[in-house]
Each structure stands twice: as structure tokens, then as C-alpha cells.
Amino acid sequence: MNQPPQLYLLDGSSYIYRAYYGIRDLATSGGMPTNAVFGFTRMLLTLLQENRPDYVAVVFDPPREDTFRREIYPPYKAHRDAMPEDLVPQIPYIRKMVQALNIPALEAPGFEADDVIATLARRFAAEGIQVTVVTGDKDLLQIVGEGIGLLDTMNERRSGTEEVLDRFGVTPEQVADVLGLAGDTADNIPGVPGIGEKTAAKLVRQFGSLEGVLEWKSLVSGKARRENLHACADQARLSKRLATVRYDVPLQVSLVDLQRRTPDLPVLVPLLRELGFAALEVAFTPPPTGVVELYSDGSGRDSGLGGYGVILRYGDHEKELSGFEAATTSQRMELIAAIRGLEALHSPRKVHLFSDSQYLVRGMNEWLQGWIRTGRLETPDALKNQDLWQQLALLSGKHQVTCEWLPGHAGHPFNERCDKLAKRAAAQGIAPEVSAIAAEEVTKEETVLPVPAAPVQTVPLAATVETEYDADADGQLLLC
Numbered sequence: 001m002n003q004p005p006q007l008y009l010l011d012g013s014s015y016i017y018r019a020y021y022g023i024r025d026l027a028t029s030g031g032m033p034t035n036a037v038f039g040f041t042r043m044l045l046t047l048l049q050e051n052r053p054d055y056v057a058v059v060f061d062p063p064r065e066d067t068f069r070r071e072i073y074p075p076y077k078a079h080r081d082a083m084p085e086d087l088v089p090q091i092p093y094i095r096k097m098v099q100a101l102n103i104p105a106l107e108a109p110g111f112e113a114d115d116v117i118a119t120l121a122r123r124f125a126a127e128g129i130q131v132t133v134v135t136g137d138k139d140l141l142q143i144v145g146e147g148i149g150l151l152d153t154m155n156e157r158r159s160g161t162e163e164v165l166d167r168f169g170v171t172p173e174q175v176a177d178v179l180g181l182a183g184d185t186a187d188n189i190p191g192v193p194g195i196g197e198k199t200a201a202k203l204v205r206q207f208g209s210l211e212g213v214l215e216w217k218s219l220v221s222g223k224a225r226r227e228n229l230h231a232c233a234d235q236a237r238l239s240k241r242l243a244t245v246r247y248d249v250p251l252q253v254s255l256v257d258l259q260r261r262t263p264d265l266p267v268l269v270p271l272l273r274e275l276g277f278a279a280l281e282v283a284f285t286p287p288p289t290g291v292v293e294l295y296s297d298g299s300g301r302d303s304g305l306g307g308y309g310v311i312l313r314y315g316d317h318e319k320e321l322s323g324f325e326a327a328t329t330s331q332r333m334e335l336i337a338a339i340r341g342l343e344a345l346h347s348p349r350k351v352h353l354f355s356d357s358q359y360l361v362r363g364m365n366e367w368l369q370g371w372i373r374t375g376r377l378e379t380p381d382a383l384k385n386q387d388l389w390q391q392l393a394l395l396s397g398k399h400q401v402t403c404e405w406l407p408g409h410a411g412h413p414f415n416e417r418c419d420k421l422a423k424r425a426a427a428q429g430i431a432p433e434v435s436a437i438a439a440e441e442v443t444k445e446e447t448v449l450p451v452p453a454a455p456v457q458t459v460p461l462a463a464t465v466e467t468e469y470d471a472d473a474d475g476q477l478l479l480c
Helices: 012-022 035-051 068-072 088-100 113-125 138-143 161-168 172-182 197-207 210-215 223-231 233-243 265-275 278-284 330-343 358-374 386-398 413-428 473-479
Strands: 006-011 055-059 130-134 148-152 157-159 291-299 304-314 317-328 350-355 400-405
Touching (some): 035 088, 035 413, 068 233, 113 148, 138 148, 157 161, 161 172, 291 330, 304 413, 317 413, 330 350
Parallel strands (some): 006 055, 006 130, 350 400
Antiparallel strands (some): 291 304
16 A cells, blocks of 8 residues: 655754754854754754655744734743853754755744644645654644644654543643643643643543533532632633644645755755764765665674664665664674675675774774684684674675774764664564665666675775774774
8 A cells, every 4th residue: 555645844943942952062163053053954864864755844933922822912932031142143054954955944924833834734634645743842732633643753752643642631632722721831821720731631521622611610620620710711712722723824835845855965065064064964975886885783782682773875775774683792783783784785786884883893894804814714613703703704705895983973874873773673672674675776887796605715895094993992802
């Protein structure tokens, strides 16, 4: 069954503040803060790479003073602090980044981003598009329904109708009723004194809506609660109005306008360099002609369940692999990750393998040649993880492999994605997956190398750059 087209609508303000507080103390050589720009860009890049939507847009808020909610209730969000001083100069760069990525940036005067998102989500879901709203804002749970879901990337949590019931205890359509009664301190929505979220949800379930609660307030338990509902009925109705998203924003946007496009590299690359984001450049730079780039990472402990994550890049194509092993070690998972990536290639290739494991990279570049030359690789029990090194030797003979070490957790986009894939595979216990890349999908310019028979005498090429490793990290040198 064919999947419906995917539209991702990003709550820009939510993303900006999460990026700002998630990364600190980052600046250009000239001293301009860039933590929010970097975090925003990296989060957006990860979202696009992991989900590959057909359509996408980032929705921004206008100044909070310029919305209809502030007109009908001046205290709305008035208690919030002003934007941090070091964030202010980053906002124009965030908008430049979105533009360079060729992603539509949407904004409607007088309306908040939530209203724009709700309007577009309902419109396109009615046309058979699967809409995912990317936000951490609980208020938008009210728009969840057929064809519309929420994604909180920070917590890796997707929300549909069942998740809304778990969170609020009511259906999505009744979320605004709960907020109208309970209020919302984050937005300075008053609600009804003495009624919290759990009580509000119970009353809405009992009477169907905020209006039903007010109509039958004489049946509500508790004298003080009944008196507050009577005295604050208009305030409750106003609170619900403030909490309810609008679906009628007059925004002339077609689905074609939101189609995902390739980044504007002549604009994007200079911008990344201006901001000092060299690590992100590689995400937009295709591999050299005839070369498969293989990024791998393993996740595990001293023993027990472990996961692996692999990303293969070839031309304009990209492939993710992940899986787990029930009984393994961290070092074995690093080797298994590289093996799974190499096994996924149907025919001999030029492969540039990247890993943050010194054990793997030094073994491939420095140790394996000596083990083969001295016969140690074939001597029973001569090496730790000997079975895996033998597999790597075979695969290295089949392919023309170079290895390069990437320092772990250094902001490299593919390194971090592999780490996430490996940890997710271990946590979820997904079945091992090895999907082969069809030969016709890979660039044809390279020379097909002969596959030697075992035992393998061919060794991988040395890394093309001199690498300075951390000293004895993870006990890697104990195996020499």
C-alpha cells in the first residue's frame, strides 16, 4: 500500500528556543554568538535526513504584541521575559539559513504560528496529505486527528489521538476546553481559580465541554468550585478562546509552494563558513565520483545487548542500516557496524569508511596488515574479536577501503546520526537489518575490483590524512 505524501510543518519559535538553550557558548571568531543558529540548523538537518518529507515549511511567530489574542486580552503572554540579548542577533541568521536551505518560511500578521500550522494542517490533511507538526508545544495537541500528528524531536515522541488521551485525559477536540478551565501559566491564560488540569479534564469528560460545565455548574461537586465557575464564567470562555487555535488564517499557500527542494549551495556553503559551521558542510557535499562513503557506529557496554548504525552515501543516494546483537561488547559492535555496511554492497566498490572508533580505524589502517603478514590473523585465539577481524579482512579484499577517524560527539552530522541509530536499535531491540544497495543505484564510473578467495592477503589502504588519536582511549592499544 502506497504511503500518502508527507508534509512537515515546523514550529519555528519552539525550535529556536530549544536550540538556544540546548547549546551554549558557541560563537564566531569575531565573537558573534551562534549557538542558536547552529542548534537550529543541526536539528533541522537531522529532521530532514531522518524523515525525508515530501513537503516542508518553517512557521514563525510575529511579535507577540501584534496578535489578535493580545488585542482581546492584553495580559496574554505579557509576563514572559524579553528575548535574550545574545539570541537577538541570531534570528536574522536563522532566517537566512532557512532561505538557503530552500525551505519556505511562513508567517501571518496578527496570528501566531500555531494558527498558521493548524490552518495548513487541516487544509492539507483533508486533501489526503499526512501532516506532521514538529513542536514541543502541548497546545497544538488539539489539532491532532485524521492525517495530523505531532512530533517532539527532543523527546523522540510522536503523538496521535491515543497520546492526547494519555496526556490530557480528553480527546484532541476537548483540549481547549480543559485549558479554558485550568488556564495556562506559560501563556498567562487565567482559567478558573481552584481548577487544575486533572479536575478540568474530569469535568470536561463529565459534561462534554467547557460550555457544558458552565451550563450544569450546579451539579459540580464542591461549593467553592461552583462559586468560582459562576463568578468566572466569562473569564473561562475568554480563556478557551485564547487557548483555541484558529483554522481560518488567510494565507495563500499551495502544496506546490511547500515542496521540498535541494539547498541553494552557492548561498548555503558561504553562510556555513561565515558562521564557522564547517562540520555541517559535509552534509551537503556529495561523495567524490565513484566513491561510497560509509559512516558507522556501534553502541554497547562491556557485555550484553548492543546496537549498530550505518549510513551509506553514494552519488545523490543515501541508505540507513541499523540492528542489534543480543550478546556483545562495545568493541565488537564497532566492528559489526563496519561489517554490516560493507556487506550491504553487492559488488566491489571504492569505500571511504568513517568511524569514531579508534579500535576499528587503527586496526584497519595499522594493525591488520601486520596480523596478515605474520599469520596472526589466522592463528586460532591469537586475537581478541578474531572472527570479526577476519570478516573485515575478507571485505577489505573485496572492496578498496580507506578509513578515517572522526572524533566522537564533535558535531559531525553523519557521525551523530549513526550514534543515534545504534542507540535506538539497542534500546528498541529491533531485528537486525542488512539491506543491500543495488549495483545500479551506485555510480558506475569506478573500476570493479576482483574478489579474492580466502584467506585474504589484500589489506586496506592507509588513511589519506595523518590522524592524531586520543591516547589509549577505551584501551584500544591493548590489542596491538
